[in-house]
Amino acid sequence: QVQLVESGGGLVQAGGSLRLSCAASGTLFRFRDMGWYRQAPGKQRELVAHVTNADYSEYADSVKGRFTISRDNAKNTVYLQMDSLKPEDTAVYYCYLNKFGRDYWGQGTQVSVSS
Secondary structure (H helix, E strand, O other), X not given: OOEEXXXXXXXXXXXXXXXXXXXXXXXXXXXXXXXXXXXXOOOOOEEEEEEOOOOOEEEOOOOOOOEEEEXXXXXXXXXXXXXXXXXXXXXXXXXXXXXXXXXXXOOOEEEEEEO
């Protein structure tokens, strides 16, 4: 059974940084594409960043140059380094993993950026 456990959210001032982590279990991590979505109050969930099993990454335009997604296959963990945070980055961030065309989700972690 695939399980994803996120950590690293919190409250930070604008311009600050946070690093989110997502530890996966129950699957051969190195073969899976993974990424992060976020959902702000009253808004639809949006893709933030995605990394393939070949370590190819993509980003939403709104976070390019500020966020970095990475993976450590030895630790079964994907990270999202968030720098130069803005109030509009405030949202619940969800980790996901794709296995054979099905997405699995973490429980979400709150990121709040104050102005």
